Amino acid sequence: MSFARKPALPSKSRHLKSLLLGALLSVTLGQQAQAADLQPLLVANQKSSIKTLLQVSGELKDVPYEIKFSEFPSAAPLGEALNAGAVDIGALGDAPYVFALGAGAPLKVVSITHAEGRFTTALLVPKDSPIKTVADLKGKRIVTGRGSIGHFLAIKALREAGLQTSDVTFINLLPGESRILLSSGGADAWATWDPYTTVAITQSQDRVLISGNELLTNHLYLAATSKAIADKRVQLDDFVARVERAYLWSNLHSDEYAAAVAKTTGLPIEVHQAIARATKMQRVDIDDKIIKGLQTTADIYQEEGILGKKIDVSKGFDKSFNASRAQVVKTAAQ
Numbered sequence: 001m002s003f004a005r006k007p008a009l010p011s012k013s014r015h016l017k018s019l020l021l022g023a024l025l026s027v028t029l030g031q032q033a034q035a036a037d038l039q040p041l042l043v044a045n046q047k048s049s050i051k052t053l054l055q056v057s058g059e060l061k062d063v064p065y066e067i068k069f070s071e072f073p074s075a076a077p078l079g080e081a082l083n084a085g086a087v088d089i090g091a092l093g094d095a096p097y098v099f100a101l102g103a104g105a106p107l108k109v110v111s112i113t114h115a116e117g118r119f120t121t122a123l124l125v126p127k128d129s130p131i132k133t134v135a136d137l138k139g140k141r142i143v144t145g146r147g148s149i150g151h152f153l154a155i156k157a158l159r160e161a162g163l164q165t166s167d168v169t170f171i172n173l174l175p176g177e178s179r180i181l182l183s184s185g186g187a188d189a190w191a192t193w194d195p196y197t198t199v200a201i202t203q204s205q206d207r208v209l210i211s212g213n214e215l216l217t218n219h220l221y222l223a224a225t226s227k228a229i230a231d232k233r234v235q236l237d238d239f240v241a242r243v244e245r246a247y248l249w250s251n252l253h254s255d256e257y258a259a260a261v262a263k264t265t266g267l268p269i270e271v272h273q274a275i276a277r278a279t280k281m282q283r284v285d286i287d288d289k290i291i292k293g294l295q296t297t298a299d300i301y302q303e304e305g306i307l308g309k310k311i312d313v314s315k316g317f318d319k320s321f322n323a324s325r326a327q328v329v330k331t332a333a334q
Contacts, residue, residue, distance in 0.1 A: 038065035041228075041235040044078045044090025045069045048264045050243065056260035057246035057253075065235050074174055075099075076147055082107055088228035089236065093193070094219045098298045099147035101316045102307040108229055108318040111222035111240045111325060112286055113247055117279030119197035121153050121212025124182070124190045127205040131188060134161035134210055137168055140188035143181050146172040147306060149216070150191035152297065155304060156215040157191075165304055182206070194279070198271050217293060219284060229318060237324055244328040247281035285326070286319045 079100035
C-alpha cells in the first residue's frame with residue numbers, strides 16, 4: 001500500500017503560516033502574562049449584595065484577575081474598611097459616603113446607580129402607632145445607624161416637618177437590632193432601607209410614615225480608594241463594567257435575581273421578589289449636579305454635628321469612568 005505525499009507548502013506560505021502562528025502565540029502569552037500581572041481586586045461587600053448580583057448574572061465568569069470579597073453588615077464598617085485601605089472598592093449610599101469622606105478617606109466615586117423602587121428607604125412606625133405624620137415624632141425615639149442612609153432620611157424628614165434633630169432622640173443600632181427594638185416598643189420609629197423595609201412591612205405590617213423616594217436621591221455609589229485607581233485601573237474599569245451589566249441584567253430577570261438573593265440572606269423569596277419587581281437600577285453619570293447635591297448632604301451633616309468640619313465633596317469623584325460606563329449601556333442596548 002502506498003500513501004500519496006502531501007505537496008510541500010511553498011516557502012512563502014510556510015513563512016506566512018509561521019508568522020501567523022507566532023503572532024497568535026504572542027497574543028495568547030501576552031494575555032496570560034497580563035492576567036498574571038494583575039493584582040487581586042479587594043471588594044467590600046455589604047450583605048453579599050454585589051457578589052450575589054455578579055454571580056447570578058454570570059459576570060464572575062472569565063475574570064482576568066482575582067476578586068477577593070470581604071463581607072460587612074452595613075455601610076458604616078464598610079466605609080471604615082475603605083478608609084483604612086483594607087479594601088479597594090465598595091458600594092455605599094450617598095449619605096454614608098459623605099460620612100466616609102468626612103473621616104478623611106482618600107476615596108473617589110467611580111460609578112453611580114439610581115435605585116427606583118417603592119420602599120428603597122423609609123421611615124417606619126408600628127402598625128398600631130398613634131404617630132400619623134413626621135411632625136408627631138417630636139419627643140419620640142428614632143432608631144437607625146449613625147451616618148447611614150436611614151439616618152439622613154430621618155434628618156431630612158424632620159427638617160421638612162419643621163422639626164430639629166434635637167426634638168427627637170436617636171438610638172444608633174444595626175438593622176437587625178433596630179427591628180427588634182421597634183417591635184418591642186423600645187423605639188417609636190425606624191429609619192431604614194431595603195430589604196428591611198419590605199420585611200417590616202410584609203411581616204410585621206409596620207407603616208411607612210414617609211418614603212425616601214420623596215426626600216432622597218436613592219443613589220448607590222461605588223467608591224474606590226485613590227490608591228486602587230492609581231494601581232489597579234485596569235481591574236476597576238473591568239469591575240465597574242461588570243457591575244453595570246449585572247444591574248441591567250437584574251432589571252430583566254427580577255425573579256431569578258430575587259431567588260439568588262434569598263438564598264444569600266435567608267429571607268423569604270417573596271420579600272426579594274417584591275423588591276426586585278418594584279426596583280429598577282439605572283445608570284447615573286457623575287456630573288456637577290450630582291456633586292452639588294452631595295455637597296448639600298455634607299453641609300447638612302456638618303450642621304447636625306455629624307461631621308466635625310466642612311468638607312469639599314467634589315474631591316471625592318472621578319468623572320473619567322463615565323465614558324466606559326456609557327459604552328457598556330450602549331453595547332447592551334444593541
